[in-house]
Amino acid sequence: xxxxxxxxxxxxxxxxxxxxxxxxIVLVQFPPVWGRNFxxxxxKLETWLRxxxxxxxxxxxxxxxxxxxxxxxxxxxxxxxxxxxxLIIEHLKRSRMIxxxxxxxxxxxxxxxxxxxxxxxxxxxxxxxARWVDPEGWASMKQVVSATFPVPVDRxxxxxxxxxxxSQLRQQGQxxxxxxEIYAMARxxxxxxxxxxxxxxxxxxxxTSTIDAVAFGFLSNILxxxxxxxxxxxxxxFPNLRRFCEQMDLGLERASLRAExxxxxxxxxxxxxxxx
Numbered sequence: 001x002x003x004x005x006x007x008x009x010x011x012x013x014x015x016x017x018x019x020x021x022x023x024x025i026v027l028v029q030f031p032p033v034w035g036r037n038f039x040x041x042x043x044k045l046e047t048w049l050r051x052x053x054x055x056x057x058x059x060x061x062x063x064x065x066x067x068x069x070x071x072x073x074x075x076x077x078x079x080x081x082x083x084x085x086x087l088i089i090e091h092l093k094r095s096r097m098i099x100x101x102x103x104x105x106x107x108x109x110x111x112x113x114x115x116x117x118x119x120x121x122x123x124x125x126x127x128x129x130a131r132w133v134d135p136e137g138w139a140s141m142k143q144v145v146s147a148t149f150p151v152p153v154d155r156x157x158x159x160x161x162x163x164x165x166x167s168q169l170r171q172q173g174q175x176x177x178x179x180x181e182i183y184a185m186a187r188x189x190x191x192x193x194x195x196x197x198x199x200x201x202x203x204x205x206x207x208t209s210t211i212d213a214v215a216f217g218f219l220s221n222i223l224x225x226x227x228x229x230x231x232x233x234x235x236x237x238f239p240n241l242r243r244f245c246e247q248m249d250l251g252l253e254r255a256s257l258r259a260e261x262x263x264x265x266x267x268x269x270x271x272x273x274x275x276x
Contacts, residue, residue, distance in 0.1 A: 038225065040124060129179075212248065
């Protein structure tokens, strides 16, 4: 309970109504799916904003083509459009003079960066494969596309995205492996994350840091979405990863409810309600 409260306390003080601060940024991201932030990178950034107590509002966008780097998320900050979740975090650290990682020593910072690279530059590709290429995941993704785009656009967009992402995986290299090889490498990534987390509440110890936002962005998109995939079954082999996800999720949810109650008499909460 103490760890959930810790997440809640940090998260509740971010995502305040836009009127609460002239410094509130606008977070532009994909609409939620199944009431969840369905992109690991946008989930990472929104979680970081909550934990770092940065005021923000949300704007939904389906097509990332018009974003600064051709991908989501990006932010609007004082007239500036800034893309890439990692670069956004570094910008906010400098411009807001905040650093959730200030308490980490050099070794912990190095471990955090190594874990982040594993999640973002390796496990991510297995997640894309499990959702878009593997027939089991694609069966669920077709439903997501149908719910996101109108008929008959959905019938064109889904197969187009599937072909494009499959091609990108082949170009990147991971898509050239067999399913068995891809999931074996994913198991190694998840096992490494499980060992690093151990019995601790958060990845670096008893309080949150940037790597917890990164890890939650990816692990929640494997473990907490209603998709039966081989990647999810592998992740379920590591109970401490699910415990971490559920603890983070509960803390953020409680903070969201509290923020909505506190803001109800003045302005709508900046944290989107499920399915909004």
